[in-house]
Amino acid sequence: MIMSKPTLSNPVSVENLLRIREIYRELKNERNDIFGGLPYGTNWIRFRYLKLGTVRTLASVSFSTTTLSIHRLAFEYSNPLLLKGLLHHEMLHLVLGSDAGHKPIFRRIETNWLRYEEYSEHRRRFVRLVEESERDAGRLLRYECPNCKVVLLRTRKMKPESSCSKCCKIHNDGVWSEMYSFIRVGLSDVELRKGDANDRTYESRKQSNDESSNHERI
Ligand SMILES: [Zn+2]
Numbered sequence: 001m002i003m004s005k006p007t008l009s010n011p012v013s014v015e016n017l018l019r020i021r022e023i024y025r026e027l028k029n030e031r032n033d034i035f036g037g038l039p040y041g042t043n044w045i046r047f048r049y050l051k052l053g054t055v056r057t058l059a060s061v062s063f064s065t066t067t068l069s070i071h072r073l074a075f076e077y078s079n080p081l082l083l084k085g086l087l088h089h090e091m092l093h094l095v096l097g098s099d100a101g102h103k104p105i106f107r108r109i110e111t112n113w114l115r116y117e118e119y120s121e122h123r124r125r126f127v128r129l130v131e132e133s134e135r136d137a138g139r140l141l142r143y144e145c146p147n148c149k150v151v152l153l154r155t156r157k158m159k160p161e162s163s164c165s166k167c168c169k170i171h172n173d174g175v176w177s178e179m180y181s182f183i184r185v186g187l188s189d190v191e192l193r194k195g196d197a198n199d200r201t202y203e204s205r206k207q208s209n210d211e212s213s214n215h216e217r218i
């Protein structure tokens, strides 16, 4: 019987694989003391996208299958340093092994990278962008009271007759009034462009420092 390699879900496109290979070689040169011992090519690592709709995780590593998962939007971000920093982080995991986790030695080596500060800034910007894109894609609906401007976030649509109870109480003797009906805000054309919005799952996980041997978030 022939055993075939298990297929990889969401493999990165050829174009993006070429970008990854280039960054991999750059990092090997730039940080030769850390990555110099790694193989010349990237064939020993599998690269895939994180599943759509991932919000808090930007990249992760699986040690058992030597697979790196990278956020799809990281390839579309305006500055290539973001992708480089994410790969830098995950490659460091591969070099240091699962036991090192994010322990001080890991942090020290990561932050010693000359471009770490600049990368961190882009990473923060990217996290905000991902959150906004998820919200605008309909994962989180924003509603605003036209009077007091209070904003409510909802995962489902409100009934159209929902009004702001605070304003009805203060300004209308506690009687429902259409004047204080919530208005849906924050929509953009992102929602119209993204046909896959409904297939997404929203993950509101907090960023955590938990270590697990197999999977980790950065
Ligand atoms: Zn109100």
Ligand SMILES: [Zn+2]
Residues within 6 Å of the ligand: 089, 093, 102, 216, 217, 218
């Ligand atoms: Zn990590």
